[in-house]
């Protein structure tokens with residue numbers, strides 16, 4: 707009878723340890739977006755960003771279609787994250803998609819963004835956020851042109867444009 711009790715206790719302990727281990731393992735996943743290299747408080751972001759940048763980047767807002775500064779902007783240069791300055795898109799991949807927001811068919815380096823499944827507003831979309839600061843950029847869709855077939859639909863407010871100074875010097 708004693709041996710039976712010991713087995714029960716051991717089995718229960720093993721179960722408890724496994725349960726606690728799984729709990730600890732799953733915690734970082736829930737806070738995935740909090741673990742970006744730049745992790746400022748909401749107060750700090752409010753001080754640094756304009757109210758519209760804050761609404762889009764930090765509260766996942768969307769600028770009204772056709773109103774963005776870079777919607778119909780086709781100069782040569784780089785588009786950086788407005789939150790942290792990371793270079794995200796080049797002007798060579800920007801195209802006119804007629805969707806009302808700046809559209810790119812490719813990204814400079816995929817590791818600079820994170821893609822998150824977004825089920826808000828009754829749609830299944832893929833949200834794109836800056837991997838460095840966690841700022842909301844826009845969404846990526848599968849209706850873009852060749853060679854990628856992708857359309858990165860990005861808010862102008864989430865971007866800062868830097869003209870290509872080398873090219874203008876050569877002119």
Ligand SMILES: [Zn+2]
Pocket residue numbers: 787788789790791792836837838839840841
């Ligand atoms: Zn950023």
